[in-house]
Amino acid sequence: MLIAVLIGIAAANGSGKGSNAGSTSSPSETPSTSRTSDLTGDTDSTRSPSRSPSPTPDPTFDAFDAISVGDCLDAYQDPYDSDEWSEEMPDAVSCGRSDAYLKVTGVEDSSSSCDSEALDGESWWRSPTHDGDTIYLCVRRQFREGECFLGKTGSKKGRIAISGHGLMTSWSCSKDTVPKGFKYILQFTGYYESRCPDGSRRWDDFRRGVLCARVV
Structure with missing residues (x-):
């Protein structure tokens, strides 16, 4: 009789341990899955769309872009090099000034569009290429008596x-x-x-x- 009671108690204790192990393992898996899902969702919702970078400003190109037809410029062609000018970039000045050597007759995207007549004192001044664009200033020499x-x-x-x-x-x-x-x-x-x-x-x-x- 005593042996039967001891066997019953041992069986009851073994059944209790198995039940506790099952209830412990189940909660331990659920939070782990939940954290992964939440982390992924937060990352997707806060990710910014990719954007193309803006081109770096070019002061020389901007100076060309600021010139309009009818403006006068205080520059002339370099006497030592026909591909260069006396100034690094164009600057509009009063057309009545003694150093207003050039008058802008056109603003184009190619030299041929200027249709310049060299022996009439006409030429073009090219900007640096910036973001795929190039500006050609069509210019005419302004002469003043005595110069x-x-x-x-x-x-x-x-x-x-x-x-x-x-x-x-x-x-x-x-x-x-x-x-x-x-x-x-x-x-x-x-x-x-x-x-x-x-x-x-x-x-x-x-x-x-x-x-x-x-x-x-």
Whole structure:
């Protein structure tokens, strides 16, 4: 009888341990799954959409972009290099100033669109390319009586020639030297329909008239 009672007590204790183990393992799995789901949901809901980076500003390009047709610029073509200009970037100035060497006649996206006539003192000034865009300023040389530019030796003996590069330059009238490739310092005396002032040389077909200048 005593043996039967002891066996019954042992069986009851074993059954209790099994029940406790089952109830412990079940809650331990549920929070783990719940935390993973919550973490994934929070990450997805707060993730920002990807955006293309904005291009870095370019001060030189912005200076070109600020120029409009009709503006005047205080720059001229470098007498030593026809691919360069006297200023790093264009700057609009009053057209009445003595250093307003250029007038903007167009703002284009290609040099051919400027349709420049080199021997009329016309050219174009190209901006750096920025974010795939390039600006071409179509410019015309503004001459003022008394200022000087550079001339070359003509193809015929004793003749003085003007050139697209030379017309776009500015040079001190008091200098006694000229850059390589040029021969003469020419002082502008006027632009007329037909006749030039006394002592001036003339170049016909300049802007449908004649360009007048004297050698200094």
